[in-house]
Amino acid sequence: MRTMKVHRKKIRAYALVIMALSTILCGQLAYVMLWRSEELSAKAQALHERERVIKAARGRLISADGTVLADNKTVCTVSVIHSQLTDPEKVISILTDELDMSEDRVRYYVEKVSSMERVKSNVSKEVGDRIRDYNLDGVKVDEDSKRTYPFGQLASKVLGFTGADNQGIIGLEVSYDELLAGKNGMILTLTDAKGIELEGEEEQRIEPVAGEDLYLSLDYNIQSYCMQAARKTYEAKQAKSVSIIVMNPQNGELLAMVNYPEYDLNDPFTLNYELPGSVSDNEKMNLLNAMWRNGVINDTYEPGSTFKVITATAGLSTGAVSLSDSYSCGGSTTVGGRTIRCHKTTGHGSQTFAQTLMNSCNPAFITWGLRVGVDNFLLYMEKLGLMQKTGVDLPGEASTIMHKKEDIKELELATMSFGQSFQITPLQLLRAVSCVVNGGTLVTPHFGVKSVDTDGNITELEYGRVEGVITQQTCETMKTLLKSVVHEGGGSKCHIEGYSIGGKTATSQKLPRSEQKYISSFIGFCPAEDPQVIAMCIIDEPQGIYYGGTIAAPVIREVFENILPYLGIEKMPENAAQ
Numbered sequence: 265m266r267t268m269k270v271h272r273k274k275i276r277a278y279a280l281v282i283m284a285l286s287t288i289l290c291g292q293l294a295y296v297m298l299w300r301s302e303e304l305s306a307k308a309q310a311l312h313e314r315e316r317v318i319k320a321a322r323g324r325l326i327s328a329d330g331t332v333l334a335d336n337k338t339v340c341t342v343s344v345i346h347s348q349l350t351d352p353e354k355v356i357s358i359l360t361d362e363l364d365m366s367e368d369r370v371r372y373y374v375e376k377v378s379s380m381e382r383v384k385s386n387v388s389k390e391v392g393d394r395i396r397d398y399n400l401d402g403v404k405v406d407e408d409s410k411r412t413y414p415f416g417q418l419a420s421k422v423l424g425f426t427g428a429d430n431q432g433i434i435g436l437e438v439s440y441d442e443l444l445a446g447k448n449g450m451i452l453t454l455t456d457a458k459g460i461e462l463e464g465e466e467e468q469r470i471e472p473v474a475g476e477d478l479y480l481s482l483d484y485n486i487q488s489y490c491m492q493a494a495r496k497t498y499e500a501k502q503a504k505s506v507s508i509i510v511m512n513p514q515n516g517e518l519l520a521m522v523n524y525p526e527y528d529l530n531d532p533f534t535l536n537y538e539l540p541g542s543v544s545d546n547e548k549m550n551l552l553n554a555m556w557r558n559g560v561i562n563d564t565y566e567p568g569s570t571f572k573v574i575t576a577t578a579g580l581s582t583g584a585v586s587l588s589d590s591y592s593c594g595g596s597t598t599v600g601g602r603t604i605r606c607h608k609t610t611g612h613g614s615q616t617f618a619q620t621l622m623n624s625c626n627p628a629f630i631t632w633g634l635r636v637g638v639d640n641f642l643l644y645m646e647k648l649g650l651m652q653k654t655g656v657d658l659p660g661e662a663s664t665i666m667h668k669k670e671d672i673k674e675l676e677l678a679t680m681s682f683g684q685s686f687q688i689t690p691l692q693l694l695r696a697v698s699c700v701v702n703g704g705t706l707v708t709p710h711f712g713v714k715s716v717d718t719d720g721n722i723t724e725l726e727y728g729r730v731e732g733v734i735t736q737q738t739c740e741t742m743k744t745l746l747k748s749v750v751h752e753g754g755g756s757k758c759h760i761e762g763y764s765i766g767g768k769t770a771t772s773q774k775l776p777r778s779e780q781k782y783i784s785s786f787i788g789f790c791p792a793e794d795p796q797v798i799a800m801c802i803i804d805e806p807q808g809i810y811y812g813g814t815i816a817a818p819v820i821r822e823v824f825e826n827i828l829p830y831l832g833i834e835k836m837p838e839n840a841a842q
């Protein structure tokens with residue numbers, strides 16, 4: 265009965281405070297409505313409610329094989345409420361030990377006169393539980409959820425990471441933030457004006473709503489293998505970076521995307537290399553941004569000879585060239601008053617159309633490109649998705665850098681024909697080549713496949729596709745031509761006994777050309793007749809030998825040797841493979 269009375273008294277006091285406040289508010293209504301409404305209502309609220317946010321569990325990122333790539337762990341926040349402390353010295357002593365903090369620091373928080381003081385956050389659940397078990401008056405332990413990445417560096421430039429409030433900062437974490445985030449909950453505690461909790465008042469909890477799990481096409485095993493292959497090449501070639509993308513060319517599902525060196529998702533604000541000296545905060549931020557960049561999406565490059573796939577497709581589609589055409593290469597050709605050399609300076613001699621692709625002969629492709637003409641050349645670049653972003657579900661996709669149409673003269677068209685003088689992203693090119701070999705469907709590259717909420721409701725994610733971009737006949741011809749590049753031509757280092765593989769190599773010189781820096785690349789697909797997987801390797805600034813056919817094609821061969829059996833793509837009987 266006595267406590268009831270005290271309780272009623274407190275309620276009455278509390279009601280009086282609110283009434284008094286209301287009176288003041290009424291008296292100043294006009295002023296308040298015009299100027300200070302939000303500020304004052306926030307103050308009024310603070311008088312009687314203490315709020316503590318309960319973070320919603322963020323949805324997990326789960327790979328195609330069921331591996332959890334981004335998870336949450338429970339952490340605790342330990343706070344003290346000054347007005348409720350009955351034995352401050354005991355609290356100081358226990359928190360100093362348990363939280364591994366200096367006594368001075370803990371004493372500062374405990375003795376500070378405020379409604380609530382946060383002593384430490386990100387405390388492990390184990391320690392949080394122990395502190396709770398002491399039952400110390402005035403000590404609050406709240407549970408919270410923190411993002412964790414079980415595989416550290418794996419797919420760092422795809423997954424991305426979250427900030428202090430669990431919000432996505434970069435990568436899939438930001439593209440799917442809304443779906444993953446869920447809704448935070450809250451604990452409301454009624455207090456009087458002094459911040460003393462009202463006895464007998466239950467804590468009011470608004471439970472958080474967990475985010476949805478996102479299931480990815482990215483496969484843990486394929487990603488791991490590609491990362492190994494990229495690291496090996498990065499070290500062997502002393503390269504600036506090595507990227508590998510693996511995609512299903514039929515539907516755009518990305519199975520792997522590596523940009524080596526990667527960084528630790530659990531420690532994203534630490535550079536993945538030693539700085540030679542100290543840098544300003546601003547410079548450090550720039551270096552971190554550079555480290556987080558996903559080069560195959562965020563950066564453009566001159567594709568070089570892999571782009572001949574597009575020139576050949578445009579030529580065959582428009583009828584400007586046919587398989588019966590031939591070209592005799594003398595080692596160079598002159599366009600618009602400029603001499604452009606073939607990479608084989610002694611010349612390829614007489615070649616069929618197929619051989620010009622197998623040899624990757626520049627003068628021949630200049631001829632084919634000029635025959636296509638500016639209008640049709642740009643039309644096919646457009647049709648094959650090279651003039652627009654791919655729409656991949658990652659942020660910050662770079663745009664094509666292309667001449668204005670009226671500025672494309674003979675020389676510009678000539679250089680475009682073998683993949684120079686404009687820039688696209690590696691992913692744009694991989695999508696265009698997929699379209700050429702999958703029967704003419706322009707797909708949207710993506711990682712997100714479906715989301716599942718806590719009740720098990722599934723939402724399948726859908727992506728645009730454009731069918732009939734090129735004819736089935738052109739597609740069949742191109743697959744045959746690209747198969748001969750691997751089986752007889754410049755892509756022979758991607759040949760695997762028993763498998764039918766198509767592909768194209770490239771060695772592009774970076775700008776400015778005087779610096780003699782290169783990008784070596786290779787795109788390959790298998791089986792050549794009905795491609796189920798397409799992969800690309802880009803080696804940025806390799807040292808020593810830099811030819812794509814010599815250094816990038818073998819990387820994709822290694823990747824294929826490992827992943828084709830895993831994907832259930834079987835070797836053909838001996839006599840069927842050529």
Ligand SMILES: [Zn+2]
Nearest residue numbers: 593606612625
């Ligand atoms: Zn040539």
